[in-house]
Amino acid sequence: MWKAVIADDEGVILQGLKKLIDWTNMDVRLVGEARDGQRLKEVMEETDPDIVITDIMMPYRTGLDILRWCNEADMHAKFIFISGYQEFTYAKEALQSGAVDYLLKPVARKDLEDAVRKAIQKLEEQNTIEIFKEEDDEMYQLFREINDGQGFENDELYQLFEAEEIDFEGHFFVGICVGIRPDLAADMIKDSFERFNLLRFSIYNQIAQKLRGKAFVLRKDDCALHLMGVFPCGEEDTFVETYVMPVVQQVSAQVHTELSVGIGMYSTDAKQLKNAYKTAKFAFELYYFEEKPLIDFRDIHKDYTVSFEDYAKSVDEAYHAIIAHDESYLEKIDKIMDKVEAIHYGNKNAALSRVLYFVAEIGTKLFQYQLIEGDYNEMQEKLQKDTESRKTFRALRECIRNYYQNLWILLDNNGKSKDKVMIEQVKNYIKAHYAEDMSIKELADVACVSQNYFSALFKKETGQNYKAYLTSIRMEEAIKLLRTTDLKTYEIGEKVGYNNVRRFVDAFKQIYNVSPMEYRKSLI
Known part of the structure; x- marks a missing residue:
């Protein structure tokens, strides 16, 4: 059984993580917990855990400090970071330093389970490393980590790369992520997953073939084709228009389907290969927030200055506007949505969870004061389905506005004195x-x-x-x-x-x- 420790400076979150998943069923035993970085270090020295699940920002020592210490001490523990800090730089540094995964609060059960499984897989691979050839080959390790047992077999990927005979000398590499526009893909899957599969395989194969010699395939999944482009140095500002978009537009016209593209960071340093892949994936998934056919990671300049205190204040203001029958309540709901988007920009699931959470928080208070009655439960169930079906954050905004407009009517009908x-x-x-x-x-x-x-x-x-x-x-x-x-x-x-x-x-x-x-x- 694998040993795990958990650390978070918020006691409520610490207790919640302990109860969030069935640890025993995952063959994991919790052997310690900590409320600050110094105590986490002590617990690790005492228990020698296999898995560490920790907040990234804690008193005395950060989670990153502990990961660096762990690496220097040559400990085998695999780290999973959990944080309310959404800056991509934190995730980037964590993953660069060897973390298995980086999850944003509030943590969903499935996300934590998947991260723990990933950590266990890493530990098992670590114990059977001799089955992988050329252990010191950085490119081969990249394939193994990115692929993570899905899509291509590792040997197949490695052979594909070798067959390309791409020379990195005088070239830079960049992550490229291409797929059917996410909102259209969701509708296609709902209509017929089989037809969707046939279409995406055709798209993936055409793009891979047309970019042959300029890019090689890293991974294929339901959402997108992940490539690593290799282009001559000096073309950093033009490679998208010169090489990538002409191919994407040509394939899009042939299959009569709109495609979406995410461009990641570029570098000449092989140590940045995984970050090139991840930033392209991140840019592709930003379609939910940006609704642009091409999103370049270099153009993303999001200022994460909104705090959870700002968000909580906005929720409180909206609630008071509703009970005071202040007709500016919809503006206050919009402000909450602005803050949710700012806090969870780039994380669709976290944004959706946060929206459902604040709606439930306001609804619970209204129900407590008997402002809403039985009809409210039906509204909540309908809202859950409606929000999950929205393909973009803009559509989610519209859904929430409609919900509160209907709630306003319900409050009027119930007619309890606001005084x-x-x-x-x-x-x-x-x-x-x-x-x-x-x-x-x-x-x-x-x-x-x-x-x-x-x-x-x-x-x-x-x-x-x-x-x-x-x-x-x-x-x-x-x-x-x-x-x-x-x-x-x-x-x-x-x-x-x-x-x-x-x-x-x-x-x-x-x-x-x-x-x-x-x-x-x-x-x-």
């Missing part, structure tokens, strides 16, 4: 923060109304002002502490929000007609 909902929110807030200093401004902000309006509204809905309500909640908590603890009177007063013991005693007597000490004695 009651706001006051319920404030009451819940007071119950959660009763031990803190609390001002009318703070509570008015929670309700998203002015202070004067809040004061009148609270009195109207509860029959008392907010100070009296706060005091009653504090006294209820004081009674619990008097009955269940041996805390002194001043200690109980501090725990329920009174820094002055006299003020606490006076407030207690005003409600219960006895002092806290007298109440406690009455319990004996």
Whole structure:
């Protein structure tokens, strides 16, 4: 059984990863966990794990620091990185340093299972490395890592490359990814997978043949043909227009199908071969966000400045707009989608998961305050199907806008007073923060109304002002502490929000007609 350790500085995520998949069924035993990089190093020294699943950004030492240390110490552990940081540079460095995979939060069960299987395969290959010829041949290793047991056999790939007799001297190489336009491919597969297969095989074969001598095939999969182009140095700015696009356009016209192209990074350094492949694949998959027939990795300049805090704030603003019946709610929903796209740019599955998550988060709150009823469950099921069928992020945006327009109508039909909902929110807030200093401004902000309006509204809905309500909640908590603890009177007063013991005693007597000490004695 393989040994694995998990590391993440967020306890909730750490526990979630432990429960996300059936480790035993995958022949893996969890032997340790850590909340920071230094502790991860210690756990690895103690357990000598086969697999390390770690967040890339942690206190004291990053996951990359630990991977470098592991490489220097000649340890055999395979690393899987998990991170909320979407910059491709992190993934690039992780993969360059030998990581098996790089997953973005929130992690899907299937993605983690696939990554663990990949790590196990690497470990098994490591134990039987003698079956592969020319172990020190960097190109052969590239084929083995990229192919990962799919598509061509390794020997077949190696022979194909040798047959091309491509001279790297005076040339640069670049990743090229070509396939049927992703949104069209999805429709074709739905209509007839057999016809789709015949068409893509024809396309792959024609492109490979027409680019023979300029590019060799690395991999064929359902989505795309992956090639490594080799072109003369000095043609870095023209090779796409000169060699690649004429072939793609010719094949596209012959099969009457629109094709999509991803161009990766280029280099003359053989150590960058795998990154050339991966960046081309990354560019090809960006069609979901960009909807362009040609996407060149060199032209991607995405600024990942949006934080999860920005996203959470936008979700909160949209929720409050909905319950306040503010007609700008759709603009706020659009802002959430902007932030989701910025955070998960390049990762279709993560973007879709994040969208479904925020919709469920808002819906749960609305359901909690009885603003929506039974029809809501049907809407959620329909939304799940609708979002999965959308082929681009733009189409997903439209789907979510339609959903909230329908939800708006449902809220109108249910007709519960928005004032009651706001006051319920404030009451819940007071119950959660009763031990803190609390001002009318703070509570008015929670309700998203002015202070004067809040004061009148609270009195109207509860029959008392907010100070009296706060005091009653504090006294209820004081009674619990008097009955269940041996805390002194001043200690109980501090725990329920009174820094002055006299003020606490006076407030207690005003409600219960006895002092806290007298109440406690009455319990004996």
